[in-house]
Amino acid sequence: xxKLLSLLNRPIVAxxxxxxLSCSLTAGADQVTGIETGGxxxxxxxxxxVDGSAGGGxxxxxxxxxxxxxRGIGGxxxxxxxxxxxxxxxxxxxxxxxxxxxxxSIARQEFDTGATGALLGIGDGFTFKQDIIGxxxxxxxxxxIDQDKLMPQIAVGAFYRTxxxxxxLNALGANDHEGVDxxxxxxxxxxxxxxxxxxxxxxxxxxxxxxLGFGGQDDYTIQPEVSVGYMLSRRLVVGGxxxxxxxxxxxxxxxxxxxxxxAYAVNENISLTxxxxxxxxxxxxxxxxxxxxxxxxxx
Numbered sequence: 001x002x003k004l005l006s007l008l009n010r011p012i013v014a015x016x017x018x019x020x021l022s023c024s025l026t027a028g029a030d031q032v033t034g035i036e037t038g039g040x041x042x043x044x045x046x047x048x049x050v051d052g053s054a055g056g057g058x059x060x061x062x063x064x065x066x067x068x069x070x071r072g073i074g075g076x077x078x079x080x081x082x083x084x085x086x087x088x089x090x091x092x093x094x095x096x097x098x099x100x101x102x103x104x105s106i107a108r109q110e111f112d113t114g115a116t117g118a119l120l121g122i123g124d125g126f127t128f129k130q131d132i133i134g135x136x137x138x139x140x141x142x143x144x145i146d147q148d149k150l151m152p153q154i155a156v157g158a159f160y161r162t163x164x165x166x167x168x169l170n171a172l173g174a175n176d177h178e179g180v181d182x183x184x185x186x187x188x189x190x191x192x193x194x195x196x197x198x199x200x201x202x203x204x205x206x207x208x209x210x211x212l213g214f215g216g217q218d219d220y221t222i223q224p225e226v227s228v229g230y231m232l233s234r235r236l237v238v239g240g241x242x243x244x245x246x247x248x249x250x251x252x253x254x255x256x257x258x259x260x261x262x263a264y265a266v267n268e269n270i271s272l273t274x275x276x277x278x279x280x281x282x283x284x285x286x287x288x289x290x291x292x293x294x295x296x297x298x299x
Contacts, residue, residue, distance in 0.1 A: 255280020
């Protein structure tokens with residue numbers, strides 16, 4: 001308890017760039033049959049990745065979704081829009097966190113080719129879709145509480161993805177229309193520097209995050225991902241992310257992704273995120289850059 005009180009008396013920094021810092025700091029919370037809801041400090045819930053999991057916008061972190069502490073249950077719901085040079089991307093979904101230990105998530109993604117679809121020969125406004133079911137378990141550490149330890153918070157997780165248009169994806173060179181990503185993440189908050197650092201290793205064969213199927217010239221590979229965030233105030237954080245990508249399809253090169261973001265906490269339940277994202281080449285069209293906007297509600 002002494003450690004908790006000492007942390008509360010310091011300027012707690014909770015990073016929420018495309019994601020959230022999940023911590024075990026407790027506060028007053030409503031109780032229903034002995035299970036608490038809420039309790040985390042402002043911004044420790046953060047926003048949600050495009051895949052539905054707590055973390056950065058394009059990178060999962062070792063943090064559990066929701067506003068709950070280790071005595072309760074919390075959750076999030078989100079909507080994300082990314083307008084690229086030649087495409088539009090939308091994602092919607094949510095996640096539930098149990099006792100700041102286990103996370104279950106679901107997301108629906110749509111990739112609208114717009115007028116570019118006609119140039120690709122698949123039809124004007126053709127839309128690729130996929131459904132994603134995710135799970136994450138915190139193994140050890142705490143990104144906020146363990147300030148006197150070098151060990152970060154560590155979690156393992158997985159995404160099961162199912163894309164539509166199986167025949168088209170096979171014609172494009174993908175081996176399958178469904179697949180699984182497995183990852184391990186380590187997240188550490190350095191309070192004295194107002195800095196959040198995250199590293200993730202993802203075992204994947206997803207083409208363009210799974211929207212263009214799975215596998216092709218190569219199968220599963222391990223891809224590194226990195227996120228950083230810096231707190232400018234209790235409500236505003238800025239940072240950046242980098243995600244390495246596999247390059248499995250013979251007909252089109254796939255580039256790594258990166259973004260620069262800013263996130264703002266309206267209150268303890270609502271957060272807004274804006275970013276400039278660069279996804280490189282997608283389906284033979286280069287320089288796919290644009291504005292990322294995301295709205296999240298949480299409890």
